Amino acid sequence: MVMFKVARVETKPYDGQKPGTSGLRKKVKVFMQAHYLENFVQATFNALSAEKVRGATLVVSGDGRYYSKEAVQVICGVTMVHRPFEGFKGGVLEAAILALDRCFEGFDREGLGPGELSLRLGPAFFRDSRACGLRGVSPVDCRVFMTLVDALSSWKGASFLIIIKMGAANGVRRIWVGQNTLLSTPAVSAVIRERVGSDGSKASGAFILTASHNPGGPHEDFGIKYNMENGGPAPEGITDRIFENTKTIKEYLIAEDLPDVDISAIGITSFSGPEGQFDVDVFDSATDYVKLMKSIFDFESIRKLLSSPKFTFCYDALHGVAGAYAKRIFVEELGAQESSLLNCVPKEDFGGGHPDPNLTYAKELVARMGLGKSSSEVEPPEFGAAADGDADRNMILGKRFFVTPSDSVAIIAANAVQAIPYFSGGLKGVARSMPTSAALDVVAKHLNLKFFEVPTGWKFFGNLMDAGLCSVCGEESFGTGSDHIREKDGIWAVLAWLSILAYKNKDNLNGEKLETVEGIVRQHWATYGRHYYTRYDYENVDAVAAKELMAYLVKLQSDLTEVNNFALAWPVESVGLDFSGDLLIKGVRSDVSNVVEADEFEYKDPVDGSISKHQGIRYLFEDGSRLVFRLSGTGSEGATIRLYIEQYEKDPTKIGRDSQDALAPLVDVALKLSKMQEFTGRSAPTVIT
Ligand code: G6P
């Protein structure tokens, strides 16, 4: 057994290592600073009690984004051909060669003259090298090259290797790694809860390397978060402690001489350290997760649905980690055609795209489903879905039809008991985040279920689930899930929808026409009423301006009469005479009801009594409409303002409108009320969902 020693490395605190809604997310170049990641990992170890670390089994994996693996692997398999670099002078050149030498054993220097560097790169490199920003850039510019050199020289030990080495030095007994460092966030949760090691061991926590739906690559985002033994994100008590520790950290422990482990090969490698044996167990990323899914859903009935010639299916992983599961589940287990998988090869830069499953970013799927601007001649599939980078989010689409996430969770809850074996004994309760529409509330009321409204962030559902109070939950931000794990689960949501479709069509698979996604949603609206819903995102707004806007909205709440008189007056464009000759501007607009209540959402956790303040600003209208304003907790630059707009319509003759049309008056009021343009300088949102 190879021995290792423990080194104590001196370090200094970095500012701003406060974990957000879901861990620490920053630009890759921030993470690349010396000791940056090490500080955060040591701060996390120090925040956990000693027995949670010493002798523990921890999972380390993620969505495989850039900087997760050794940077060298970005360019492994490169066939070398000559490619001249320009603009390199003496010292830089030498540093570059040195770095390359260190990273590529046997790097071929042939053809290198003073003042010039010929890197030998082949077509495979240029295809795979968008992560390095090199694609289409010829000659490659110096800045880009230096990023590459930096990545290669200082990050031979990539993040997961550093965590393994720090785990060893901190007395951890075993580290479990998904093959090639890939595990979706829901799979990590499942592995913590379900996986048993060959020696009977169980994991007590995980470092998840992901920035979720944020883009990846050297100029994009990296992230890290810690999950606890229940499989859910660390609670605020722990993340606050981590943050405090990052402010005072002076040293970290690392097993510097621990040899790198080959994470592409399944198997256990054992080492020997001052505290005894240390194992790195590389295992298949999908096995445990697939097993769990099979215990929840009736795969046979979904298989029948997928084999019906009338049912067509399409899944887009946006080059995120969901691709590592899609083929196994949809193709191998459920019999879908391989051609129904789009972008299902996980990539470090998500193919240069933004791995967020919504109508703006999942362009290819949206077009295929007949929702794009240009209508395609090919008949769209009956069902389409997409996932984000770490596969916890989902978007559900029908043929030329978008299912808003707030409706999705309500529809799953309404059908779960009949359609999904895991819930056949009934639902313990349901929950949604505050900005999510009240569609779920109506279902809960009809079915007489316990109901909870929690702040944004999946961790709030975890407490309810641990206490046996909640079975199904969801968020407007494309997150849906259940108490099978403690994270939202993108593939679970797809399987839930396929189960509902299979159930609704069980006697109909040979009939004339299948019940469709759209049919199920419209039927739901007819039964429960419809919550028109939209979200406007203003991304990367100046942080000070965003804070001022929020403060202004809080201040406004003290005088609702003033709010009603000002924001609810007719829009200036419609000033003019109506049929009776009255000036329209004089009155309060009649297409929106009055604001009757406004507050800043505050939550008292019914399980542990903890209080979360400042969770979003709400304006509630007499007819049940709502406007909610929130600052995003997941961005990595500037501030993102989210505006959530909702209107309830019970009248069955009025539930079929286009949602943007139906909500236009409320949108108008929201923009005026918040002085959005005045504060942010933005005349339009970055994304509308
Ligand atoms: C992450 C969390 C979700 C949350 C979302 C909110 O995805 O896991 O639970 O809804 O962030 O993001 P935001 O950017 O609105 O804070």
Ligand code: ZN
């Ligand atoms: Zn995610």
